[in-house]
């Protein structure tokens with residue numbers, strides 16, 4: 140195989156999210172080489188062994204536990220390392236712990252990867268703040284640093300609407316915008332089914348109930364991680380599929396519209412923070428941040444969510 144045909148991904152953090160992501164990527168066939176890096180080398184080695192034994196049932200791929208030097212030549216580096224939310228903790232509670240983990244990770248990575256060759260995808264929480272931290276510390280162009288943002292929340296939103304109206308989730312279009320966390324918001328004004336605004340679909344189908352149901356549905360989206368963590372300690376299956384979806388949009392240059400988090404440059408009047416809005420994602424990373432005409436109420440909520448993130452960023456003194 141010629142070197143240029145190798146598609147390589149490095150996953151930093153081989154915990155619940157990192158190892159499940161390795162599993163979804165192994166099945167995806169998107170990569171020919173996958174490196175797992177973790178401070179707990181034994182854990183990463185064990186995960187690599189376990190994954191390797193499944194290769195005869197998947198597609199050929201080289202998976203191994205590595206050091207930062209092994210990240211050289213990666214098309215994509217996915218960061219899932221750091222502390223996760225404990226029961227009762229918000230994503231923002233993790234900010235100081237995980238920012239110092241990121242200082243170390245980015246410093247080590249920069250010895251081996253370069254802007255222009257590699258895209259960075261942040262998954263660790265609080266993901267928007269850490270996407271901004273990664274952009275700042277790496278010096279990469281803004282379009283080359285992505286956060287998984289509200290891609291997962293948007294999937295939860297579409298799933299719950301689909302369940303509510305009895306329609307395949309793939310036919311539900313809609314987005315969760317803002318912080319991946321407590322200040323996120325549903326963009327009902329952009330939500331459609333069968334090409335119709337959701338209000339029109341509800342009128343003709345008679346399937347939807349009142350506004351209270353909408354609020355309940357959104358609260359389920361917003362609180363999903365808390366509920367899952369209470370029940371099983373961590374969330375990882377759906378987020379790993381969300382990361383696979385983002386990786387696919389990148390590696391296959393799909394120009395897919397996803398609510399990844401990225402550093403905004405004046406879109407929606409917002410600057411100098413990373414936040415999720417509908418964004419075109421392809422091989423070069425962020426191709427375009429779409430400025431959708433959201434309602435005034437939604438715009439106010441988006442500004443509030445941005446203020447929450449900016450206040451945290453200010454505290455970090457990067």
Ligand code: NAD
Pocket residue numbers: 151152153154155156157176177178179182219220221222223224233240243244261262263264265266287288291319373374375378
């Ligand atoms: P985990 O504790 O299972 O795994 C974290 C791993 O990071 C551990 O294996 C640990 O050894 C490793 N690690 C810690 N410091 C490191 C360092 N300096 N260098 C390399 N590795 C290091 O946690 P998890 O459940 O996998 O969650 C990981 C992160 O993903 C958390 O921040 C969690 O909140 C986040 N998460 C994000 C989303 C999302 O939608 N963005 C969804 C779920 C979880």
